[in-house]
Structures are given as structure tokens and as C-alpha cells.
Amino acid sequence: MEINIDIIKNKLVESRLKVTPQRMAILEAIYSLDNHPIADDIIDYIKIKHPNIATGTVYKVLGVLIENKIINKVNTERGVSRYDGIMDSHHHLYCSKSDLIKDYFDEELDKILKNYFEKKKIPDFNIESIAIQLKGRFNE
Amino acid sequence: MEINIDIIKNKLVESRLKVTPQRMAILEAIYSLDNHPIADDIIDYIKIKHPNIATGTVYKVLGVLIENKIINKVNTERGVSRYDGIMDSHHHLYCSKSDLIKDYFDEELDKILKNYFEKKKIPDFNIESIAIQLKGRFNE
DNA sequence: ACTTAAATAAGAATTATTCTCTTTTAAGAG
DNA sequence: CTCTTAAAAGAGAATAATTCTTATTTAAGT
Secondary structure (H helix, E strand, O other): OOOOHHHHHHHHHHOOOOOOHHHHHHHHHHHHOOOOOEHHHHHHHHHOOOOOOOHHHHHHHHHHHHHOOOOEEEOOOOOOOEEEOOOOOOEEEEEOOOOOEEEEOOHHHHHHHHHHHHHOOOOOEEEEEEEEEEEEEEOO | OOOOHHHHHHHHHHOOOOOOHHHHHHHHHHHHOOOOOEHHHHHHHHHOOOOOOOHHHHHHHHHHHHHOOOOEEEOOOOOOOEEEOOOOOOEEEEEOOOOOEEEEOOHHHHHHHHHHHHHOOOOOEEEEEEEEEEEEEEOO
8 A cells, every 4th residue: 555654644634633743653554554453553563663652642543533534443353443544435355264354345346235225225224334244265 | 032931942952052041041131132232231131030140151151152153243333242143144234323233134135245246256265254234324 | 869061150350442631742823 | 933722642540341260050961
């Protein structure tokens, strides 16, 4: 993924958020780390350049970034939150044997689903978003 | 849902699990409580008849029931685990304003998805299960 | 009724996350 | 460029959900 400092900075500025070293570092960590890091992965990654960052700050910043739709939270079986820097509509592939989670983009599928639910309404329920979790195994 | 003691007992016997009052009570709670209870809901429900049940026991039993495919765990945004006694293939409707989660059965949709992924293989990934999370609002 | 592996109770321990309060800082105003 | 101030970060205590440990009890087969 592009780890351009200016692009990261821009994301903060666009949301009228103060640009702080901590926020920059956390965003950079999310974009650099693959596999949808948990807070602790981000903290470990950041500690190299920012040894004094407080755990609470990381959680606070993650919350702010989510509120401002700069990142997403991904639910997992284990209950630990994982974070995703990609905001384009996509689904997730969960490995049933490891903690690997991959993004899955499929516009054709999105179209099929959109279409399907436009025809087949669910009684008393208005759909706002559709997320698919595909669980399975990756070939090494 | 049917809250038949013999049916509950059978689920344990079929899995070669010892039939204990605690396990019976926990299963009964899951079938009786609606809206995919969290562990605490189950504990509260059970405490009326079993005031001495230990919290750890409830978590342990829930784990055993999941391992034996008698119940399922449902992921939530908040990270707190919720439990589902329905094992037939189904999806979930998540309310975006409350903690309501409803089961959603749709064989037609399942067929469409099965078909779709039989044609369109995902590179290096073998699908084991497909779960759809529909987030939206319930009418009143 | 006896035996024993399995299950439960009790509560300590752990883990992830949030909260509180103090200090520091980004960024706009002058 | 300095001043001001609201916002952000630091530090660590607090909380919540869940897991773990050890002793005690019990289900169910002999």
C-alpha cells in the first residue's frame, strides 16, 4: 500500500483533525502492517520510532480515525478488534486455521447482492450495508 | 423456540457429553432468551433457578457447546461474544441503532452465492462457509 | 453402591480496552 | 514569531469480559 506521508497527512487535514506525530505514526502503521493489525501490533510497530507513545493514546486515536471514517474496525471471532485502512467497499476472507484476514473486492458480487435485495425486501428491515465474511483456507 | 427438556438433553447425549443441570440450564437459557444473549444474559437468566452457578462454568460450558456444534458464537462490533442456538445455515440482521440481532434465513440467496462462488473461484482460497451480515434499521 | 474421569465452584489472573487527570502541543490569532 | 487555548497525549488506575487454577463435587458406567 502507498505509504506516502503527505497522503496520510491529508486524510487528517481533510477531516479537520490536528496533525500529530502520534496520529501520523498510527496511520502509517495501519497502512504498512498487513493482515489487519490489532492495537498491540500497531503499538509494537510504533514503539520503534515513538518509544513513549501511551497505549491509551493509540486506542483514542483509533477511535477518532474510525469516527472520521479514515479507518475501519474488523470484527473477529476472538473478540479482539482489528483495524483496516481500506475504506473502499470490500469483504473479508478469514482463514479458518490462522489469524489471517484478507480483503476481498468483488464489484460483480456487490451488484448481484444489491440487485437481489432490491427485489427481495426483508420485512421490517432497511439494509444499510452488506458485509460478507468468507471463511476458508488459503493455499499456502 | 421449542424449549423441550428432552430435546435439550438429547443434544448433549448425542455429543457424548455428560448431562449436568448446569449444561441443561445454559442450553435452556440460550433457547429461551431471544436476541442472541451474551454470557451475562445467560447467567442472569440461570441464577433464578441455579443461584450458585459459577461464571467460569458458564463460559466453560459455552465453549464446550460451541466445540460440539450445539451452539454458535456471533461476532459483534463491541467485541462481546453473543450466542446463537440455531445451527441451520442462516445469516444475521444487525440493527445499527440498538443491540438487536435477528436471524435471517434465505435459501434462495444461499443458492445464488453457492452458485456464484462455484463459477468464480477466489485465487488461493477455498471457501468453507459464507456468512452475511446485513446492517440496517428495523421498522419500529 | 463404588469408582473415576469429567465437571463445577470459587476466586485469582489475564487481556483488551476505557477512563481520569495532568501535562504538553498544534495551529490559529495577533 | 510569540501567545493563547482547545485539543491531544501521557501515565497509570479502573473496568469488563473472559480464562485459568486448584480443590471439591458429581454423572454415569462397572
